[in-house]
Amino acid sequence: MIGLDTNILVRYLTRDDEQQWQQAVTVIQQSQPCFITNIVLCELVWVLRGANYGFRKDEIISVHCCSSSL
16 A cells, blocks of 8 residues: 655645656555545645645635546
């Protein structure tokens, strides 16, 4: 199982660095299950809402990185 950190998620969602975005896509789309800790989610919201990205709360809420079938 792969633990995703804030940087991977930021690159994946913003695509602000093409090389890092491609690496993030590779990690996320592997066949291995991934997990995201609560603190990483908090950091992700903090970064996306910050001055560099300026995401609105409703934009962050509507992001769906993956679907899960349990």
